[in-house]
Amino acid sequence: MIATEAPAVLDSWRGLPAAQQPGWPDPGALREAVAWLSVAAPLVTAEETDRLTALLGRAARGEAFVLQGGDCAERFDHVTPERVGGKLVTLSRMAAVLEAAAGVPVVRVGRIAGQFAKPRSAPAETRDGVSLPSYRGDVVNGAEFTAEARTPDPWRMVRAHRASAATLELVRPAGVHTSHEALLLEYESALTRRRAGGWYDTSAHLLWIGERTRDPDGAHVEFASRIANPVAVKLGPTASVREVLELAERLNPWRVPGRLSFIARMGADRVREALPPLVRAVAAGGVPVVWLCDPMHGNTVTAPSGHKTRLVARVLEEVAGFFEVHRAAGARPGGLHLELTGDDVTECVGGAVSARDLPLRYESACDPRLNRDQSLEVAAYGAGLLRDRPTGA
Numbered sequence: 001m002i003a004t005e006a007p008a009v010l011d012s013w014r015g016l017p018a019a020q021q022p023g024w025p026d027p028g029a030l031r032e033a034v035a036w037l038s039v040a041a042p043l044v045t046a047e048e049t050d051r052l053t054a055l056l057g058r059a060a061r062g063e064a065f066v067l068q069g070g071d072c073a074e075r076f077d078h079v080t081p082e083r084v085g086g087k088l089v090t091l092s093r094m095a096a097v098l099e100a101a102a103g104v105p106v107v108r109v110g111r112i113a114g115q116f117a118k119p120r121s122a123p124a125e126t127r128d129g130v131s132l133p134s135y136r137g138d139v140v141n142g143a144e145f146t147a148e149a150r151t152p153d154p155w156r157m158v159r160a161h162r163a164s165a166a167t168l169e170l171v172r173p174a175g176v177h178t179s180h181e182a183l184l185l186e187y188e189s190a191l192t193r194r195r196a197g198g199w200y201d202t203s204a205h206l207l208w209i210g211e212r213t214r215d216p217d218g219a220h221v222e223f224a225s226r227i228a229n230p231v232a233v234k235l236g237p238t239a240s241v242r243e244v245l246e247l248a249e250r251l252n253p254w255r256v257p258g259r260l261s262f263i264a265r266m267g268a269d270r271v272r273e274a275l276p277p278l279v280r281a282v283a284a285g286g287v288p289v290v291w292l293c294d295p296m297h298g299n300t301v302t303a304p305s306g307h308k309t310r311l312v313a314r315v316l317e318e319v320a321g322f323f324e325v326h327r328a329a330g331a332r333p334g335g336l337h338l339e340l341t342g343d344d345v346t347e348c349v350g351g352a353v354s355a356r357d358l359p360l361r362y363e364s365a366c367d368p369r370l371n372r373d374q375s376l377e378v379a380a381y382g383a384g385l386l387r388d389r390p391t392g393a
């Protein structure tokens with residue numbers, strides 16, 4: 001019998017319900033762009049990826065703390081040494097502050113070098129009576145409000161690969177691992193390669209599944225279940241114990257510490273009631289998980305000026321709630337997941353930025369990010385909570 005070759009891409013997700021995928025208008029162009037990506041250079045190696053799993057495994061055992069952060073949506077034209085360097089410096093200062101308090105190493109993971117795809121609440125945006133497809137991140141369409149820019153263009157996936165590679169050149173010397181939301185399944189599966197340890201999605205070290213695409217029977221969870229990378233899943237306040245246990249079972253059936261992280265994004269008002277049953281159920285189920293706190297996505301509000309914003313005070317309040325829940329359960333908080341930039345933007349309200357300042361330097365194409373000073377404030381606050389840990393814990 002002649003051995004058949006392994007398929008070039010990981011395809012088991014096809015045919016399953018896949019939420020939040022763009023309607024690509026030109027199937028021929030999509031095929032060509034996917035063909036280009038499927039022979040493109042891998043962005044990260046299996047060895048680096050396995051190393052991150054091992055580090056996250058330490059976090060699962062309480063022997064490390066994770067700091068994951070970066071833009072909500074990276075931009076192709078922001079791949080400059082200044083902008084990328086600003087994020088890396090911010091992350092590393094935060095990590096230093098947290099590390100001194102935690103007494104354990106801080107694992108640094110950027111929302112960087114590939115965070116180009118966005119899920120949206122609405123498929124279309126209307127301005128002055130004109131409706132166009134929503135901006136879904138630079139890998140799909142342009143942010144500019146014109147029919148041309150907003151039409152999904154599959155060749156943008158090739159540009160995303162190039163922008164990621166260029167960003168990685170700047171990220172690698174800083175020793176930061178990369179991550180992004182594994183939203184755009186054509187892109188992710190085309191960059192997946194067979195290696196000795198299984199299928200690796202070579203687009204980033206860690207891939208996460210968003211709140212809007214975490215259906216345990218959907219295409220995103222199926223894709224994530226097949227790759228060897230560490231994976232994470234966002235959990236909002238509607239996540240049920242049943243769903244979470246199903247996700248744990250599907251995504252970490254071999255119970256490998258570091259393979260699976262849950263990123264709770266409950267909102268400051270909800271975290272103390274919504275999170276405890278999930279933490280308890282996962283602990284009782286015996287699947288090792290790193291619990292991260294995303295105090296951004298459950299606390300988004302609209303300012304009087306119309307800007308999407310977040311109050312740093314509410315962000316800190318959710319971090320506090322997250323720590324309380326873990327302490328009450330006798331568990332160690334695994335880390336923080338933040339939307340931040342090194343740039344001096346005015347997108348979140350707190351510190352030197354008041355609601356009146358929002359129009360001054362609001363540069364995000366999607367969600368409001370902490371600026372450098374606000375990021376350091378959150379890190380200092382987290383450090384205070386880490387220092388307060390009960391002795392002997």
Ligand SMILES: O=C[C@H](O)[C@H](O)COP(=O)(O)O
Pocket residue numbers: 072118119120121122297366367
């Ligand atoms: O991180 C992203 C946003 O929270 C998500 O894209 C939803 O944003 P929207 O409500 O503006 O669509």
Ligand SMILES: C=C(OP(=O)(O)O)C(=O)O
Pocket residue numbers: 072119209210211212234235265297367
């Ligand atoms: C869309 C995001 O988050 P969530 O899936 O938690 O809403 C995000 O992290 O930018």
Ligand SMILES: [Mn+2]
Pocket residue numbers: 072297339366367
């Ligand atoms: Mn976001």
